[in-house]
Amino acid sequence: MENERKTRRKSFFDNxxxxxxxxxxxxxxxxxxxxxxxxxxxxxxVNCKDGVFxxxxxxxxxxxxxxxxxxxxxxxxxxxxxxKICFDGVAKEDRQAVADAYKKYFDLKFHDKCxxxxxxxxxxxxxxxxxxxxxxxxxxxxxxxxxxLISEILTVAASFSMWESVDFFLLERTNVNxxxxxxxxxxxxxxxxxx
Numbered sequence: 138m139e140n141e142r143k144t145r146r147k148s149f150f151d152n153x154x155x156x157x158x159x160x161x162x163x164x165x166x167x168x169x170x171x172x173x174x175x176x177x178x179x180x181x182x183v184n185c186k187d188g189v190f191x192x193x194x195x196x197x198x199x200x201x202x203x204x205x206x207x208x209x210x211x212x213x214x215x216x217x218x219x220x221k222i223c224f225d226g227v228a229k230e231d232r233q234a235v236a237d238a239y240k241k242y243f244d245l246k247f248h249d250k251c252x253x254x255x256x257x258x259x260x261x262x263x264x265x266x267x268x269x270x271x272x273x274x275x276x277x278x279x280x281x282x283x284x285x286l287i288s289e290i291l292t293v294a295a296s297f298s299m300w301e302s303v304d305f306f307l308l309e310r311t312n313v314n315x316x317x318x319x320x321x322x323x324x325x326x327x328x329x330x331x332x
Contacts, residue, residue: 171214178219178327181210186226189235196234199242207323216318220326232330243324250317257313261305268298 172180183189183203191198211220227235275291278284 174221176219178221179214180221180223180329181207182223182225183207184226185224185235189224189227189231190238196231197238197241199235199238204242208319211323211326212319214322216322220322221329222323222326223329223331225331227330229330235330236328239328240324243320247317247320247324250313250320253313254310254317257305257310261302261310264298264302264305268295268302271295271298 172182174180183206185203189200189203190196191200207222214220222239224232224235271291272295275288275295278291279288282288
């Protein structure tokens, strides 16, 4: 019984390792899961037969489920591939309202990501300045006051502040910039309608 469990477990982990190796070598976009157009753009089909507009916002806002579906499908498409969003089942008189609501949503989201990027930069610069100020204060205290405790506290605060600055600049800023690019790809997508 114990040997059988160990064998199954080893087999399971071997399969996981093989899968990881296979996906590392195949870093290309998984085209088999998407509809690729002749111009190499990617078409995402959205079934809107159950409704496309938000119940609360009327025709000025798209349904959260529809927007979430589009964002989830577009997440795996590389940035260098243009998108075509094909809405299926939208009445002809509602098509312009859908296009306007789509553009409004992603335009607002894009501007929000631009603002987040500015805030990230401001936080990074501010924390670096605060860290340098703490470090300078620590040096001054160490030179003119015999108290090592205050100097150590200021040095720890300086190092913490500087590391947070680097974290915001390298990691957080990179994540926000990636989200901004994803949103820009969706904002620039070509909208299509089918009956």
